[in-house]
Amino acid sequence: MLGVIGVDSLDGLLGDIPVEHRHPSLNLAPGLSEQELSSVFGAIAAENASSSNGYISFLGAGAYSHYIPSTVRAILQRGEFVTAYTPYQPEAAQGTLQVGFEFQTIICQLTGMKVANAGMYDGPTAFAEACLMAARVTKRNRIGVLSTTDDRLPDTLRAYSKYQGIEIVSIAPDATEIPDDLACIGIQSPNFFGQIEDVERLTDLAHANGALSIVHVNPTALGMFKAPGEFDVDIVTADGQPLGVPMAFGGPYVGLFACKKAHIRQMPGRIIGRTTDTKGRTGYALTLQTREQHIRRERATSNICTSTQLIGLMVTVYAATLGKQGMKDLANLCYQKAHYAASEINQLAGFSVSGKGTFFHEFVVTCAGDPARINAALLQRKIIGGLDISERSDNGMLVCVTETSSKADIDRLVAALSEIGVTA
Amino acid sequence: MTISTGAGDIDRRLLMDRSVSGRRAFTVSESDVPEQVLPDSTLLRDDVELPEVSQLEVIRYFSVLSQLNFSIDTNFYPLGSCTMKYNPKINDELSNLPGLADIHPLQPEETVQGAIRLLKNLQDDLGEITGLPGVSLAPLAGAQGEYAGLLIARAYHEARNDSERVVAIIPDSAHGTNPASAAMAGLEVVTVRSDDQGNVDVDNLRELADGRTAVFMLTIPSTLGLFEPNILEITKIIHDAGGLVYADGANLNALLGLVKLGDLGVDICHSNLHKTFSTPHGGGGPGSGPVMVTDELAQFLPKPVAELTDDGYVLATPAESIGAINGFHGSFSIAARAYAYIKALGLEGLQSVSENAVISANYIQAKLKDKYDLAADRYCMHETVLSASRQKKRGVAGLDIAKRLLDFGIHAPTMYFPMIVDEALMVEPTESESKETLDHFIAVLRQIDDEIDASPELILEAPHDLPVTRLDEAKAARKPVLRWTPEE
Numbered sequence: 001m002l003g004v005i006g007v008d009s010l011d012g013l014l015g016d017i018p019v020e021h022r023h024p025s026l027n028l029a030p031g032l033s034e035q036e037l038s039s040v041f042g043a044i045a046a047e048n049a050s051s052s053n054g055y056i057s058f059l060g061a062g063a064y065s066h067y068i069p070s071t072v073r074a075i076l077q078r079g080e081f082v083t084a085y086t087p088y089q090p091e092a093a094q095g096t097l098q099v100g101f102e103f104q105t106i107i108c109q110l111t112g113m114k115v116a117n118a119g120m121y122d123g124p125t126a127f128a129e130a131c132l133m134a135a136r137v138t139k140r141n142r143i144g145v146l147s148t149t150d151d152r153l154p155d156t157l158r159a160y161s162k163y164q165g166i167e168i169v170s171i172a173p174d175a176t177e178i179p180d181d182l183a184c185i186g187i188q189s190p191n192f193f194g195q196i197e198d199v200e201r202l203t204d205l206a207h208a209n210g211a212l213s214i215v216h217v218n219p220t221a222l223g224m225f226k227a228p229g230e231f232d233v234d235i236v237t238a239d240g241q242p243l244g245v246p247m248a249f250g251g252p253y254v255g256l257f258a259c260k261k262a263h264i265r266q267m268p269g270r271i272i273g274r275t276t277d278t279k280g281r282t283g284y285a286l287t288l289q290t291r292e293q294h295i296r297r298e299r300a301t302s303n304i305c306t307s308t309q310l311i312g313l314m315v316t317v318y319a320a321t322l323g324k325q326g327m328k329d330l331a332n333l334c335y336q337k338a339h340y341a342a343s344e345i346n347q348l349a350g351f352s353v354s355g356k357g358t359f360f361h362e363f364v365v366t367c368a369g370d371p372a373r374i375n376a377a378l379l380q381r382k383i384i385g386g387l388d389i390s391e392r393s394d395n396g397m398l399v400c401v402t403e404t405s406s407k408a409d410i411d412r413l414v415a416a417l418s419e420i421g422v423t424a
Numbered sequence: 425m426t427i428s429t430g431a432g433d434i435d436r437r438l439l440m441d442r443s444v445s446g447r448r449a450f451t452v453s454e455s456d457v458p459e460q461v462l463p464d465s466t467l468l469r470d471d472v473e474l475p476e477v478s479q480l481e482v483i484r485y486f487s488v489l490s491q492l493n494f495s496i497d498t499n500f501y502p503l504g505s506c507t508m509k510y511n512p513k514i515n516d517e518l519s520n521l522p523g524l525a526d527i528h529p530l531q532p533e534e535t536v537q538g539a540i541r542l543l544k545n546l547q548d549d550l551g552e553i554t555g556l557p558g559v560s561l562a563p564l565a566g567a568q569g570e571y572a573g574l575l576i577a578r579a580y581h582e583a584r585n586d587s588e589r590v591v592a593i594i595p596d597s598a599h600g601t602n603p604a605s606a607a608m609a610g611l612e613v614v615t616v617r618s619d620d621q622g623n624v625d626v627d628n629l630r631e632l633a634d635g636r637t638a639v640f641m642l643t644i645p646s647t648l649g650l651f652e653p654n655i656l657e658i659t660k661i662i663h664d665a666g667g668l669v670y671a672d673g674a675n676l677n678a679l680l681g682l683v684k685l686g687d688l689g690v691d692i693c694h695s696n697l698h699k700t701f702s703t704p705h706g707g708g709g710p711g712s713g714p715v716m717v718t719d720e721l722a723q724f725l726p727k728p729v730a731e732l733t734d735d736g737y738v739l740a741t742p743a744e745s746i747g748a749i750n751g752f753h754g755s756f757s758i759a760a761r762a763y764a765y766i767k768a769l770g771l772e773g774l775q776s777v778s779e780n781a782v783i784s785a786n787y788i789q790a791k792l793k794d795k796y797d798l799a800a801d802r803y804c805m806h807e808t809v810l811s812a813s814r815q816k817k818r819g820v821a822g823l824d825i826a827k828r829l830l831d832f833g834i835h836a837p838t839m840y841f842p843m844i845v846d847e848a849l850m851v852e853p854t855e856s857e858s859k860e861t862l863d864h865f866i867a868v869l870r871q872i873d874d875e876i877d878a879s880p881e882l883i884l885e886a887p888h889d890l891p892v893t894r895l896d897e898a899k900a901a902r903k904p905v906l907r908w909t910p911e912e
Contacts, residue, residue: 001859005786005803010779013786013803014682016651021687027552031770034514040767041760045523047538049531052522059528062751069450071482079497080490083511086708088503089836090897091827091890095493096707099486102439105907109473115906119709121564124751152751159726159749162575163610196467226469239751246520249539250529250752251564252710264904270708275900278885282436283892287900293567293604294841298613303567303604310706313486320439320482321449324474329452340457358463379532387530407456 049384056409057384060362060400061192062123062150063250064220064242066330067404071321072244072314081313086270086305090285091277096309097284100272103312106319110222110327111236112229113258117269118307120255123239124156127186127216129268129302130235130257131157134184134212135166136266136301137234144171144182144211146202148191151392153216157186173197178205184212184234190221193389193398194338194362195355200231207232219243219256220402221360223331235259244318245311254311265291268302330403334361337410338401344414345399350421354393362400364393368421371397377420383413434488434891439475440908442485449479492891493707494835500861504807504838504850505599505647507677507699512768515702515761524760529752533738539756540737544730546763550714553774554673554693555686558722560729560742561714562754566674567601569694569713570641574609575746576692576717576724577639577668583724583744589638589667595624597647597842602672611638618844622648622800630661637667639692644685645675647842648799649785649807649850659689668692673716676700677854678782678806681775685716692717697755701762712755712762728753780855781806784862788851791866795873799845807852810837811845818876820883822847825872827894828886832868 007013014022032040049055057065076082080095087093087100100118107116120126131143143161145154147170154168161168171178171185178185185206189197203213212234220242228236240254241247259267265288273287293300322330338361346353350368367374371388374397378385386399401410462468477485494501501508519525527536547559563569574592581589592606593614603613614632617625624642633640640662645651652658659669671685671693677700679685685693697703697712705711717725726749728739739753769777782805789798789808799809812822826836826849838850853862875882887893 001783001787005783005790007803010783013782013805014651015803016653017683018656018688021683023682024555024684024687026681026771026774028549028771028774029767031773032767034768037514037764037768038518041518041521041524041764044538044542045521047536047541048523048527049535050523050526052526055535057528057531059530061530063529065526065528071449071479074483075486075490078487078490080493080495081707082516082704083496083508084493084707085501085503085506085508085705088838089494089826089830090895091887091892092494092499092830092835093492093707094891095489095491098436098438098489098492099707101907105438105440106474108907115904121568121710122751125564125568125749152748155748156750159575159747160608163578163608165610196463222469223472224469225463225467227472230469246525246757247528248519248525249527249536249756250754251750252712252755252758253751254710264906271904271906273900274905275896277892277895279893281892283895285895285897285900287897287904287906289901292600294600296604297600298603298607300600300604300607303571303601303608304565305567305601306565306709306711308706308710309708310704311710313707317482317486320475320477320485321479322452322474323447323449323476324472325448325476326450326452327472327474333452333455335462336455336460337457339460343460358467375532379535384528384531384535403453410457 055382055384058386058399058401058413059384061387061398062152062239063247065247065402065404066242068244069321072317075317076314082310087286090283094283097272099313099316100309101274101284103316104272106316107256107258110219111258112227113236114261115264116258117267117271119309119312120257120269120304121308122251122253122255123237124152126237126255126257127153128157128160130214130237131184131186132161132164133235133266133268134214137263138183138212140181140183141165142167142169142182143184144169144178145186146171146173146188148173148193149188150192153186153188178209180209182209182211184214186214188216190218190360190362193355193364194359195357196225199228199233203231203233220331220334223327224335240311240315243315245314252308252311254308254315266301269304270307333403337403337405338363341401341410345417348418348421351417361402362398365397365399367395367397371395374420378416381416383416438908439477442477442481443475445476447476447478449477449482499833499835500857500865501835502837502851502853503835504852505674507852507854509702509854510856511702511704512765515764518764519757519760525757537737540730540739542760542763544732544737546759547730549766550695550716553680554716555684556693556716557719558717558725559714560725561759562726562728562749563694563713563715564750564755565709565711566694566696566713567605568749569715570601570605570672571608572715572726572746572749573670573692573694574605574611574639576721577670578609579724579744579746580668580721581638589636591636591638593632593637593640597844598641598643599647602641622646622650623652623654624658626654626657629658633661633665633667635666637665639668639670641670641672643672643674645678645805648809649804650800651805655688663689674699675806678778680778682778691721697758697762702765703758703761710755710758712758777855784853784855784857788853788862788866792869795870799848807850809845810849810851812847812849815873815876816847819880820876822849824883824886825849828872828883829868830887831889834865834868
């Protein structure tokens with residue numbers, strides 16, 4: 001091949017690289033065989049505590065343990081999905097595109113919204129982009145965020161809006177008045193503490209002041225609780241992780257993003273639309289691309305160019321597999337187990353469940369002592385306790401229970417807390 | 425209705441149109457806890473409108489859809505600047521080990537020492553490969569890595585009370601994310617011209633670089649597949665003006681072991697793990713875009729950064745960090761795949777990646793340049809940008825040639841990019857492909873050129889043999905239909 005190219009050696013092709021910097025020394029280990037590599041990874045995986053080495057966990061706060069049906073893993077083996085790229089040639093990517101269209105449909109159905117995009121990076125970035133979109137739509141630059149959201153939402157928004165001339169204003173969940181110059185109120189429901197917010201009232205309050213209403217939801221809860229679309233919410237965001245995506249130490253996940261039809265041209269991200277081919281047959285293609293960076297460059301609605309499509313596929317197969325009845329049953333099962341756990345823990349000396357409203361599958365336990373000490377004692381019993389949130393709630397521990405915790409697991413936690421509560 | 429025959433008629437009905445009331449693909453477990461009181465019914469919804477299909481229907485539906493795709497596993501996919509190399513299957517398998525897939529991002533650090541060690545080792549390897557030792561794996565895609573890099577540049581200038589620096593200088597050949605990210609970072613975009621060889625016009629750059637320059641964003645090799653011969657002069661011009669040099673690492677696949685960006689005066693770069701480090705593109709993500717910086721800039725990196733301390737591995741927040749740019753710690757299972765890729769190849773393997781990628785691209789260029797114009801008539805790096813301008817004069821556009829390639833089972837090159845090239849077709853073969861595959865591709869492109877005179881309709885109406893012919897994209901945008909609705 002070098003002969004065809006017309007050079008004697010590789011270096012003949014590298015003349016533009018400054019010779020003094022060519023072929024630097026690199027401190028990297030020699031390569032491994034596949035078998036050796038498997039051993040290395042086996043050792044790394046074994047250093048982590050998971051259900052595979054006997055741990056049970058009650059962590060939530062943005063990432064949730066759920067059973068993943070075999071169909072999701074099976075479809076994820078299809079190299080035709082896994083090793084394709086963004087459908088720039090729609091004729092050669094109808095599979096990816098039709099899945100994306102199904103994904104948009106499912107997100108609309110779950111959220112009760114009219115339109116959805118094909119996916120964002122994760123929940124917090126979807127929320128941040130929603131707030132920036134509200135600023136574009138309303139031409140206002142102050143963004144209200146409820147004080148009960150996960151800190152990850154305003155933190156990510158801060159990183160996204162730092163140089164956009166945006167001010168972030170904290171709003172109490174029981175506020176009856178808000179400033180009249182806000183672009184939006186960003187609400188999380190269930191909120192960081194697991195409680196269902198009064199989305200209807202807050203949305204009316206936003207609208208009365210010319211602001212948009214943005215609700216960040218847990219998609220599993222939508223199997224049970226009223227969809228934001230029923231409350232005239234303007235933008236809905238969520239992390240798609242609970243819908244069939246492994247927790248995987250934080251990612252990759254997929255951000256869900258849905259809004260009212262009126263705002264469609266201000267949406268960030270990839271959007272898939274239906275059309276026809278030259279023979280009149282139905283097909284799908286990326287659409288409304290004039291919003292995007294590869295066309296508008298510095299005037300784009302966002303710099304995003306991924307839809308996190310493969311995770312969107314997992315979400316789509318998951319929702320199709322659980323279906324209408326499954327999503328409903330699953331939400332109820334999570335609710336039942338979490339409420340059982342809460343009522344058992346609430347009976348223990350030294351522990352009380354806080355919060356007066358309705359919660360879904362997470363709740364705050366106020367401990368008599370330092371949650372960090374309690375968690376350390378739980379860990380000795382191979383129990384990963386709830387998240388220590390004492391910075392936000394005195395001696396608070398945020399406990400999450402999903403369908404992956406059996407009654408026996410919950411009872412094990414309760415028994416352990418009962419023992420520790422006396423000594424900690 | 426007549427029942428049609430043959431595999432040519434694919435059942436494209438959507439899930440909701442296949443839905444039959446009461447049909448199930450999955451059964452949720454019965455509750456094993458005492459019945460709990462439900463919330464007030466005013467909070468509850470009646471039904472979630474979702475498909476009702478059997479498990480077989482789920483599997484068959486998605487399996488048939490997958491067959492409508494071109495992919496690396498099934499097709500040659502020379503999509504320029506996307507580095508569609510083979511994605512080793514072992515990497516998927518290893519990243520799905522329960523000890524990696526089933527760990528929660530907020531677990532106590534003592535329970536995830538293996539995971540944080542993996543991140544630390546990958547940071548070290550990426551730092552070594554790029555010559556930029558400060559690394560954060562937080563960014564979830566190249567565009568996010570780019571944005572993080574620009575926030576770092578701004579934080580650096582602000583820390584020096586040099587806040588008048590609000591300009592990003594960007595070449596006219598740059599990818600659209602560069603100016604889009606710069607705008608998000610509140611920077612004014614100023615464009616520097618390319619010269620007739622496809623290099624940055626150094627005289628123009630010298631005029632533009634001044635006390636307002638925050639950062640110069642350079643894709644290297646460039647989107648034309650060319651290594652910037654004046655790189656040392658360029659980085660000096662920017663540094664002398666007080667600015668920083670940001671390298672877009674989209675094309676890092678050309679440089680592994682051949683040159684380190686840090687040695688050239690680059691201050692900040694990102695790398696797309698889904699390109700150079702072989703993690704699957706997934707039909708458009710998930711990606712991962714680690715950001716690498718000099719020691720001096722490491723204090724500004726986004727959180728978290730994995731570190732080894734006396735107490736073991738920890739996820740740290742650098743002293744002057746630009747903060748969190750997403751929910752957790754980045755695309756962990758993508759990082760795991762990239763780490764597996766680096767470990768499997770090792771030093772020699774990584775060097776041969778770029779060597780073979782460069783040779784393959786130049787081979788294609790050499791064998792086609794009598795038929796197709798080159799954006800720049802000189803040796804390229806890992807990709808070559810052809811121009812179909814001669815073919816355009818004979819009646820077929822770059823787009824038509826791209827569509828015709830699909831008929832041969834070959835994915836089209838990147839079209840009409842970079843924008844400074846007329847009828848651009850950007851071809852990146854990668855190191856994964858055999859000489860036989862490259863020869864086939866070359867023969868097909870030569871045949872298509874012959875077809876222009878013999879039977880142009882074959883090209884103008886292509887593709888002929890795919891699930892759909894050309895789609896009416898204008899119609900899709902004019903009357904957007906973005907979801908299934910029951911009226912249909």
